[in-house]
Amino acid sequence: MSAVLASEAVVPVAVPQVDGTAIVLLGTGVVGGALLKLLNTPAASALRLVGVANSRRQQTDPEHLADRGLREKLKTHGEPRDDASLLDALERSGASIKVIIDATANNALAARHAEWLEQGYHVVTANKALAGGALAGWRALQAAREKRTYGDAATVGAGLPVLSTLRRLRQCGDALLTLEGVFSGSLSYLFNQYDGSQPFSVLLAEARKLGYTEPDPRSDLSGEDVARKLLIIARNAGFALGTDEVEVESLVPEALRGVDTETFLARLEELDEPLARRHAEAKARGGVLRFLARLNQRGKARVGLVEVPATHPAARLYGTDNQFALTTTRYHSQPLVIQGPGAGPEVTAQALLGDVLAIG
Ligand SMILES: NC(=O)C1=CN([C@@H]2O[C@H](COP(=O)(O)OP(=O)(O)OC[C@H]3O[C@@H](n4cnc5c(N)ncnc54)[C@H](O)[C@@H]3O)[C@@H](O)[C@H]2O)C=CC1
Ligand SMILES: N[C@@H](CC=O)C(=O)O
Numbered sequence: 001m002s003a004v005l006a007s008e009a010v011v012p013v014a015v016p017q018v019d020g021t022a023i024v025l026l027g028t029g030v031v032g033g034a035l036l037k038l039l040n041t042p043a044a045s046a047l048r049l050v051g052v053a054n055s056r057r058q059q060t061d062p063e064h065l066a067d068r069g070l071r072e073k074l075k076t077h078g079e080p081r082d083d084a085s086l087l088d089a090l091e092r093s094g095a096s097i098k099v100i101i102d103a104t105a106n107n108a109l110a111a112r113h114a115e116w117l118e119q120g121y122h123v124v125t126a127n128k129a130l131a132g133g134a135l136a137g138w139r140a141l142q143a144a145r146e147k148r149t150y151g152d153a154a155t156v157g158a159g160l161p162v163l164s165t166l167r168r169l170r171q172c173g174d175a176l177l178t179l180e181g182v183f184s185g186s187l188s189y190l191f192n193q194y195d196g197s198q199p200f201s202v203l204l205a206e207a208r209k210l211g212y213t214e215p216d217p218r219s220d221l222s223g224e225d226v227a228r229k230l231l232i233i234a235r236n237a238g239f240a241l242g243t244d245e246v247e248v249e250s251l252v253p254e255a256l257r258g259v260d261t262e263t264f265l266a267r268l269e270e271l272d273e274p275l276a277r278r279h280a281e282a283k284a285r286g287g288v289l290r291f292l293a294r295l296n297q298r299g300k301a302r303v304g305l306v307e308v309p310a311t312h313p314a315a316r317l318y319g320t321d322n323q324f325a326l327t328t329t330r331y332h333s334q335p336l337v338i339q340g341p342g343a344g345p346e347v348t349a350q351a352l353l354g355d356v357l358a359i360g
Contacts, residue, residue, distance in 0.1 A: 015094040022062075022095035023356060024051035024086045027103035028071040030211035031126050031154070031352070034345035035103060036071050038353050047356065050093045051086040055106070060085055062092035090121065099356055102127040103349075105215050111137065117144035124151035124355040126348055131155060131235070132228025135242045138235050151355025156229050157322045157342045158185060159351025165338060166236050169328055176237035178327040179295040180335075183229040183303075185320035185343020186212040186220045187291040192317050196283070200275045201268035212320055212343040216261045221271070223248040223291070226303040230293045233324070239299050249304025251275070251291075282307040290314040313337070320344055 025032055032054075039049055051060040052070055057078035059065055067073065079085070090098040100116055102109055102125040110129035114137070117123055130137045131152060141150065156162045166176065182188045186207045193203055204221075207213050219225045227246045234241050250257075253274065256264050275289075282289050287307040292314060295301045308315050314323055322342025325335040341347050 015092050017096055018094045020048065020095045021046065021097040021099060021356065021360065022048045022050045022090055022093035023099045023101055024053070024060075024090055025049065025101045025103060026053050026086075026109060027106075027127075028052060028054045028074055029103070029215070030345045031348045032101075032103035033071045034349035035101070035352050038349050040068055043357070044353060048093060048095060050089040050095075053081060053086060055104075056081055058082065058086060060089035062089045062094075087121075097122065097360055099124055099359060101125070101352055101356065103352065105129070105219070107133075113150070114140040114144035117141075117148045117150060120148060122149040122151070122356075122359050124149075124154075124352050124359075126154035126352060128155045128225070128228040128232060132231045133243065135240060138231075138240075149355075149359045151352070151358070152232070153355050154348050154351035156183070156232055157324065157338070157340070158320075158344060158348040159354065160322060160324070160338055160340050160342060162233065162324050162338050163236055165336070166233065166326070169326075169330075169336075170237070174328045174330045176234075176239075176326060176328050177297050177332070178335075179230070179233060179237075179293070180325045181293060181323040182290060182314050182317060183226045183293045183322055183324070183342070184220055184291055185322060185341065186214075186217070187226070188317055188322060188342060189320045191289050191291060192319065192321070194275070194279060194289070196276060196279050199269065199272045201272050204268055204271065211345045216264070218252050218256070218261075218264060221252045222250040222257075223303045226291065226293050227301075230295060230301055230303060234295055234299075234301065239295070241299065241301060245299070246301040246303060248302075251305060278305065278307075286310065288312075288315050290317075 099122045293303045324338045
């Protein structure tokens, strides 16, 4: 069973309140590890890290965990994962601003975001499972975020200014009409490079090593991660879409859908033949393959692999570039386009740090 924060176990303690920000970090993987590095830079000098956890261990210190080797140390040392003591460390810090940072892909933790906001904690997240999950969870989140800040920049475009732009447009009375683009950094990296000269599975292993994919790359290849981002954007734009309202094309062969992650990673070559065939067919017609997300004016949403001409804007992306083309009532004849790297440890960690620093 995965460890989660059990709020009911927190005993209020009388601690003198001090101005400042205390944080706990959940997840010390690709993104959490990069954030730990950023926390040791001058930009984060005002923040006090009072708790850090991976799925199995944690360390707490209500004063400040200043150790630089925390990520490595947690692999072998630390208290067993005890939910209550992380929140307790935040309470005992006495800080006026208390922030929980979720750098995991854990569904049970995401399910707690609304509850933490209700309890007075700010939440900053790279984890998309709540905002991009079931509509009921999204609605609970909207009610709770009136109480405290929900920093979600990292959930879309790895921190590209998509959600902030959308909110600003809405504040001005503008409305999203349609949305189109490439919302996955890993799939962008894969299809920008894939020319049939080396197997798709080799590129996928590379993307995973570089920290672009989800912990289980099937979350990317299945379209699930892209669908979540589409839902997050659409919902933030006022389209109350349910998960079942997005048509999703999966690139994961049927035989690899039910196996465990380790088995999937050992059988990556099974992806190669179907994608080589689709690539060759597209090439013969002068097109290229891109994994696109689309939302039309009637609220119809689809994510999947599309053959586009070489002149299409999505055909001219590089590296992990994401591209978000927003057509709104005021950006009507030409869409507002936001483009840039959409995955990777440093940019994502920076998005988390930026959201924390913006609180207050
Ligand atoms: N890698 C990227 O470029 C981006 C990732 N994200 C999101 O960031 C999140 C993390 O991704 P990665 O760092 O790549 O994954 P990862 O697999 O490298 O790290 C996940 C971490 O979460 C920890 N964890 C799992 N369950 C936990 C629990 N119950 N309590 C505490 N820790 C727990 C794991 O031990 C691990 O340290 C995901 O939600 C992903 O969608 C968002 C934008 C970009
Ligand atoms: N795996 C994701 C990482 C960012 O959310 C992607 O490839 O875009």
